[in-house]
Amino acid sequence: MIIPKYKLLFISTPVGAIGTGVGGGVELTLFNITQEMKRRGHKIEIIAPNGSVMQPFTVTEIAGELQIPGQTQTRDSPITMPKNSVLANMWDYARQVQSNYDLIVNFAYDWLPLYLTSFFQIPIAHLISMGSLTDAMDSIIEEVAIKFPGTLGVHSQTQAATFTFAQQCTSLLNGMDLSIYHFCHQPNQTLAWVGRIAPEKGLEDAVASAKITGIPLKIFGLIQDESYWQKICQDYPDAPIEYMGFLPTVELQKQLGKCMALLVTPRWVEAFGNVAIEALACGVPLIAYRRGGLTEIVQEGKTGFLVEPDSVQGLVDAIGRLNEIDRYACRQQAEVEYSLEAMGDRVEQWFEDILTKRTKP
Ligand code: UDP
Secondary structure, eight states: OOOOOOOOEEETTTTTTSSSSSTTHHHHHHHHHHHHHHHHEEEEEEEETTOOOBBBBBOOESSOOOOOOOGGTTOOOOOOOOBBBHHHHHHHHHHHGGGSEEEEEOOOOOOHHHHHGOOOOSOEEEEEOOOOOHHHHHHHHHHHHHHHHTTTSSSSSSHHHTTTTGGEEEOOOOBOOOGSSSOOOSOOOOOOEEESSSGGHHHHHHHHHHHHHHHOEEESSSOHHHHHHHHHHHOOOOOOEEEEEOOOOOHHHHHTTTTSSEEEOOOOSOOOOOOHHHHTTTTTOOEEEEEETHHHHOTTTTTEEEEETOOHHHHHHHHHHHGGGOHHHHHHHHHHSSSSSHHHHHHHHHHHHHHHHOOOO
C-alpha cells in the first residue's frame, strides 16, 4: 500500500531542552523518528523548549518554564503547572498553526496534551514514553484511549500492560540509525552502564556488581539527581567505577562498543530502554533485570541475560557467563528488529491508521 506524504507537527517533552539529556530516551526517539519520516518524504515541524538543538533539523523554540518530570511524582500527586508553562506555550503555538498539518504527534508524558486532544481540530497521536506512574495520568490517558481509539503509541507490550487499557495501545518498540553504531568484535575488560543517573535507574546495583567482580564499570549519562549520585560514591568509595559524562551518540557508541556488556538495572517498569538497543547495535550483550521492555528485547542466552530484578548476585552470575554470547548475534538482532526502517514502518502505519480512521465518512 502506498502511504501518502503527511504534514506532521512533532511536539517535544517540556521537561528539558533537546540535547541536554533531561528528556532521557525521548530525545533520541524524537530525533530518530524525525530522521526516518523526513527520509520517507513527510514534512515535519518540531516544537521544543528554548535552547533545544537537534542538528541537522531546525526546531521551533518556545519559551517558558520547564515541567517537573513524571517519574519524580508519587501515585496520588496532583497535576502541577508552573507559571508561564513551556508545555502550555508549546500547545498554544500548536493550536495556532494546526491548520497547516495533518497530524500532531505528542512526545510528552504530561496531562495537558492528553486533556487538550478533544479541543483540537486535527488528530493527535500520543507517544506514551513511560508506564503507569500516577492516578491522574492513568485516568487522562484512559480517557483518550476510549474517545480516540488507536491514537496511543507505546514502546513495549510490557509497558502497555501497566495500564488497564493495554489493548488500546499500539506497540512501536524503537529504532536506531544503525549506520552510526559500529560493531566492535573485541571488547576490553570493562562493563558499561548508560542512562540518566536517577533513583529509578538503579545504578547502585551495577556499581555493587563491579565491586564484587573487580571488573571496571564505565558510567555514561546525565547526573539528574546529584544527591543520589553522591550517595552511590559514598557507599562504594572503592568500587572500580569511572564517570564518563553525558556523551553525544557518536562518542557514546565508540566507548560503549568497547565494553564487554551493558548492565541495565531499572527499579521501575522501564518502558523500553533505548540504551539496550544502542548496545546491541555495537555488538554489546545485555545483562538486564527482568523488568519492562527489557524482557522483550533480551534474547535469553543469545544476546544477553535476564536477571532476577534487584539481585546483584544475579548480575554477577551473568557477568561470569558472558563468554557464551556471540557479539555478532547482538548486532544482528539490532539490524533485524531495531533499524530505522523497521521502526519507520511501524510508526508510519500507526499514523496511517489514525488518519484513515479519522477521514472515514
Ligand atoms: N544517552 C546519551 N549519552 C550518554 C548517556 C545516555 O545520549 O552519555 C542517551 C541514550 O542514547 C538514550 C537516553 O540517553 O537515548 C536514555 O534513554 P533510555 O530510553 O535508556 O531511558 P530514559 O532516560 O528514557 O528513562
